[in-house]
Amino acid sequence: MLVHRKSHIFQKPQKSWHQLTKILPTSAKQIDSLRCSPKYTLTPLIGPLKTPSARQNFDNFHKRIDNSRCFQKRVLMPVKILMPALSPTMKEGTLAKWLVSEGEKIEAGQVIAEIETDKATMEFEAVDEGVLGKILIHAKTAGVKVNEPIAILLDDGEGERELEEFLSITDKPTITDNKAETPNEDKIKSNPSSLPCEKQQDRIAATPLARKIASINSIDLSLIGSGSGPNGRIVKNDLLKLLDSAPQVEMPGHYTETSIPISPMRRVIAQRLVESKQNVPHFYLSVTCYLQHLLSAKKKFYDCLETKVTVNDFVIKACAFALDKNPAMNVSWEGEFIRQNQTIDISVAVAIPDGLITPIIFSADKLSLSSISDKVRELVDKAKMGRLQPREFQGGSFTVSNLGMYGIDEFTAIINPPQAAILAVGAARKVPTVSGDAIVVSDVVTLTLSCDHRVIDGALAARFMQSLKKAIEDPVIML
Template identity: 40%
Template sequence: MAEVINMPKMSDTMTEGVIVSWLKQVGDDVKPGDILAEVETDKATMELENFVKGTLLHIGIPAGGSVPVDALIAIVGKKGEDISALLGGAKPATSAEDKPAVEDKKEDSEKPDAEKNTAPPEKAVDKTNDKIKAEPSTDNKKDAAPVAESTEKETQQTTGDQTQPEEHDDRLKASPLAKSIAKDKGINLAQVSGSGDNGRIVKKDIENFVPAKEMGSAKTPAKETALPQIVAEESFKEVPVSQMRKAIARRLSESKNTAPHFYLTMSINMDKIVAARKQMNEYSDVKISVNDIIIKAVATALRKNPNVNSSWLGDKIRYNNHIHVGVAVAIEDGLIVPVVKFADNKSISHISAEVKQLAEKAKNKKLQPNEFEGNTFTISNLGMFGIDSFTAIINPPDACILAVGASKETVIAENGEMKIAQVMKVTLSCDHRVVDGAMGSTFLQTLKDLLENPVKMLV
């Protein structure tokens, strides 16, 4: 009898899956252990394993399509077997290409009639290709010409006045000295206002005289220049939301909206950690990073502060005896949190090797569910990007997340003297339903003590 293969639930938060590719086709013989397809979940791209011997009789969803958990995706049975009864109750799969069209129609139907019938302004939109062009203002061109013309006329008039021969200088009331100075400077006495008796022009009038051309040039407005014509068009692209991005949006929105966050920030002197790391790498086969040491320090601090290693469950609070530290890893289309389990029981070199392996699998979307589930505390480190400090959103079901910034040279006071030290800022985001300020502060004090005195991690 033919067997129906449904979309399996591959993680605790998975609600639907996308078929990335089919590795077997209809008519192919399959046996238990064969990989039928690659499935994208909200956490990773995983292989869909077959558990039935027979022939692949039906593929219910094409590559690129998505279906909810437990929906039919394939049928395996004997070659030539009638599967019409099995297909009768199956719901049609949703293709990735079909979704935008449905959404577009829905959005269009929800628009009011007035909006549907309203055409965009003709000046702003080119109806042939819906491209918006920025047209230069025509008002500037109309205003610019008269200004230029009037300026030119004023200049000509002023120039003409100054170049007129001084035919009537003798008839003007002016002192001989004023006339002599005016002649030497080429000043037309007809343009000079006298300050002496009965308007007589004297020496100081000539000395204080400012030609009309200079006065005019100071008052004449600058010629307006039309801006060059710039033709541009708005552009954008829209891409379907991946399963991972949907999960990030859903989980972190839920966390931020339901968990009352509060934040505690502390500065830590990292000089001894930098020196210890240098010594460790001289003896370790694995290159140890500062982040590896921070993971070990966090795990040790959690062992000493179990109240922080907890979860809110609605009607009860869970205090975890085991310590599973999640480490946020950035990948191409989002981020994922691989988990270092029982981190307090592992050496720093062990943690370093495991983190590198998990990060590589995460970037290749090859993590298995048990490798990204079960975290009791999470670390998000943006120090490698030069970020001084930041606040992180709590990663459910944890009660806390630690945001780690960069280590930077900072002037500090030590034993009454000023010195330069490598200082790192960390910020603890806490769920106030579970962790109070004193609990979070005590945890940070313990973490600071361990990082500033790394030998204590070995005790």
């Protein structure tokens, strides 16, 4: 916002317009010096610019002002702080906590709030410095739309007056043409039934107690007609008689229910899984793997290296091995094309109180088993505390979902678009098997692969499962 033309000018006190034109600066640098000098103040220009030379001098001065970088700085004005979009799928979120208070000075890059997105709780940093003038959305408010104003940022020198003026301007309702929706007053007067229900109820003669009983029981007083009170006034007894005469509905049994608000994360999970099931043609392959050698290697890791690894860590490593052997499985459906992923980034499904999140083990094929184990533990801890960063859970080319710790023998999982496959891991269990002519007890696990048939054919998925089974049953080949 620049100085209004022909209405204001930087003027030195006790200097006439004629004197001022003689000392006009001739460069942007000089204008900057003039602007910042305490000797000059912004005052109304007294008297019209009558002579052509005066008007020409004023215009030249104003052109130099327009080109000055000093006048291109932001004019003091409050700024709205908007709800940020902290993930590609985020449409709304929960303002979990404010970390600054009204009136507190904040710096650019300072964390001012915590936002619960559809994936995790994330920190929100200020992009500009100033003073937090007013909080518009308070902490623990859910369903805040992206780009909705959540606070007002004041600049240095601004106060309550500027804040009130700003709010009065921004809060003014938009004027729209409502003539088509406005009822004709003459028609309303001639036809009382066209009035809203509340207006009709107000015109019915009834005692305040009768109105309250009618409101609680959703009774339309206009249907009662004349009451038993003076001049046909509806009284309490009229309502009680009406309620007593109503047929009683016998309830099948006493029960209670509670409405649970839908969190942003749960809403997005629901939308994505419905989209996946409706649009992605799933097919499934299952295989049972023997765990004798894997469990032996797991014990040696702990005994020799004092490294605690889990069966799931072996499965993640085996998936990376199988994807490397079958790169056509490492793809994503993008609608108009198929993306061939160049790195093997495996997402690991983690259950958290509000839903499910899938942190990523990047370049899993290049990591050792112990590195995968350490990374999984780190990501699981961060996920449960809601401290994952977007780069740690957005993307991935293949997902592993394990419910074995809950004693689930086998299950099928829903693909996480745009990925093309997900592996469901069941519990390690003992089963009787035939070894030669003898029946022995063996440790086994059932793995079920869900595939997107648009990009993965049955034969390709079968070859992947063969490679996966070999790596699980003989882990030496992948270590």
